[in-house]
Every structure is written in C-alpha cells, then in structure tokens.
Amino acid sequence: MRLIKNIVVAGGTHGNERTGVRLVEKWMERPECYSTCCPSAEVELELSNPEAIRLNRRYRDHDLNRAFSQVCLDAQNEPQEYEFRRARDKTDLLLDVHNTGSNMGLCLILSARDPFTMKASAVLAQEFKDVRIYYQPEERSMSPYFGTVAKADVCIEIGPQQHGTLDARLFEETESLVKRYLELADEWNRGELQKRAPIQVEVFTQLRDLGYPKAWSLSPIEAMIHPDLLGRDFCELKKGDKVFRTFDGKDILYEGEADGRTSVWPIFINEPAYYEKDIAMSLTVRSVEEW
Numbered sequence: 001m002r003l004i005k006n007i008v009v010a011g012g013t014h015g016n017e018r019t020g021v022r023l024v025e026k027w028m029e030r031p032e033c034y035s036t037c038c039p040s041a042e043v044e045l046e047l048s049n050p051e052a053i054r055l056n057r058r059y060r061d062h063d064l065n066r067a068f069s070q071v072c073l074d075a076q077n078e079p080q081e082y083e084f085r086r087a088r089d090k091t092d093l094l095l096d097v098h099n100t101g102s103n104m105g106l107c108l109i110l111s112a113r114d115p116f117t118m119k120a121s122a123v124l125a126q127e128f129k130d131v132r133i134y135y136q137p138e139e140r141s142m143s144p145y146f147g148t149v150a151k152a153d154v155c156i157e158i159g160p161q162q163h164g165t166l167d168a169r170l171f172e173e174t175e176s177l178v179k180r181y182l183e184l185a186d187e188w189n190r191g192e193l194q195k196r197a198p199i200q201v202e203v204f205t206q207l208r209d210l211g212y213p214k215a216w217s218l219s220p221i222e223a224m225i226h227p228d229l230l231g232r233d234f235c236e237l238k239k240g241d242k243v244f245r246t247f248d249g250k251d252i253l254y255e256g257e258a259d260g261r262t263s264v265w266p267i268f269i270n271e272p273a274y275y276e277k278d279i280a281m282s283l284t285v286r287s288v289e290e291w
C-alpha cells in the first residue's frame with residue numbers, strides 16, 4: 001500500500017476563484033484549523049498563482065490550469081511566463097480548490113482511478129448532500145491540468161459562485177470538505193479507509209466538450225444556452241431536448257451522439273471562463289459503480 005506522506009492544499013490556481021484563495025490564506029494565518037486533521041502526513045498550503053490572485057483575475061499570461069503538460073514543462077527550462085515557473089513540484093496528493101459559475105455543487109474531479117481518491121471521494125459523496133463525482137481521465141504526462149503533476153489529485157470545483165467573489169455557505173462547505181479529505185488521508189495511512197465496505201456512487205465520466213454554435217471558429221457565437229437547460233448540470237439531456245436558443249428566438253435541439261448514444265449528462269453549463277475556450281458545456285455519461 002502506498003502511503004500519503006505529503007499533501008498540498010492549493011488555492012488560487014485561478015486567481016479569481018476566491019474560495020480556495022481565502023481558505024488557504026485563512027489556514028496560513030491559523031494552522032490550528034487543519035494541523036490536527038492528518039498527523040501522518042506533511043500538509044503544505046500553496047497559493048498557486050499569487051500574481052493572478054492580486055489581480056483577482058483567472059490568470060496573467062497563461063491559464064495555469066492548462067500549463068502543466070510535460071510538453072510545456074520540458075519546453076521551458078528557463079520559463080519566461082509567470083505561470084510556468086510554478087509547475088515543477090511532485091507530491092503524493094494534491095487538493096486543488098476551484099470555483100465555477102455553473103451549478104456544479106461540490107464537484108470532485110478525478111483524473112485517474114487512484115485507489116485513495118476514489119475511496120475518499122465515495123465517502124464524501126455519502127457525507128455531503130451536494131457532492132458529485134466527475135471522472136475526467138488524463139494521460140498524466142500529457143495532461144495540461146495542475147493537479148496531474150502530483151501522484152494523485154482531486155480538483156474540487158465549487159459552484160455556482162461568481163468569479164471574483166465569495167459565498168459564505170460555499171466557503172464553509174468547502175472548508176469542511178477539504179478537512180475531511182485530510183482526515184481520510186490519515187485514515188488511509190492507518191490502513192482503515194481501505195477496510196470500509198464498498199460504497200455505491202454515481203460517476204459522471206467525460207465524453208466530450210460541446211462548443212457554441214458558430215459559422216466558423218473565429219466568428220461570433222450564434223446562440224446562447226437554452227433557458228430550459230441553464231442550471232441543470234448533472235441532469236439527463238435526451239435527444240430532442242433543447243440545448244441552445246439563437247438570438248432570434250429559435251431553439252436548437254440535442255441530436256444525440258455519433259455513436260448512437262441518445263442521452264448525456266451536461267456539466268459546466270455556461271461556465272464564464274470557458275467562453276474564451278469555446279466550451280458551452282461538457283457532456284458526460286453517468287454510471288453507478290462500487291468504490
């Protein structure tokens with residue numbers, strides 16, 4: 001069994017996602033808030049992108065959470081751009097706290113089928129009402145995401161929360177959730193978490209991203225998220241359901257997938273930060289598993 005000897009809790013990977021920023025700042029000021037949660041590991045706190053935090057902006061030069069592929073790391077022996085300089089460390093477990101404007105609840109994003117992150121996330125899905133598990137498999141050396149520089153990681157996406165702002169209820173839930181991960185890491189190191197009975201969980205697995213309707217890639221978007229779909233993250237979308245509304249009031253319907261699949265579960269619906277990435281939502285498939 002692999003022990004978790006060091007854990008990084010990171011906030012501010014995106015500088016305007018303020019829950020993680022304030023959580024890490026609070027714990028830096030008051031270590032007693034977390035220091036007894038996981039005595040078997042060294043817990044480090046990290047403000048991932050201080051310059052973007054100061055600006056209260058997602059990033060300065062590059063999106064930090066897309067800057068971590070081995071290609072980026074290898075290409076930058078003397079990184080010029082600010083965000084690349086922070087991408088080098090390796091750690092056993094990284095908990096990276098983000099916010100989203102979408103109605104994602106307490107979304108736990110797993111990038112690999114790691115035995116600890118699966119078991120701990122399943123326990124949290126039992127304990128917290130709004131937890132959702134999103135599995136977004138990443139080839140670790142190719143992945144651009146911050147968390148994948150660690151041996152295991154969970155990207156915690158909390159929403160809906162406007163970027164640049166705080167939400168007291170979500171802050172408190174996030175703090176409880178991150179503390180529980182630390183306690184469960186300690187339970188893992190004692191060999192006890194592994195002995196818990198399997199837990200039935202809903203898993204939403206990435207299928208593909210869906211862009212906004214456009215004539216060509218650089219032209220303006222031709223439609224908005226349909227009002228019937230707005231806020232309905234993790235709800236089933238069936239062939240024939242409304243997805244977009246054009247600016248002259250026409251509905252655009254979901255047509256199903258090329259492989260014949262007729263329903264999907266959209267998430268990150270209308271996320272503001274994804275307009276520049278041309279992502280209107282991510283489509284996932286739902287499964288029920290024993291973790």
Ligand SMILES: [Zn+2]
Pocket residue numbers: 013014017065098099
């Ligand atoms: Zn983020």
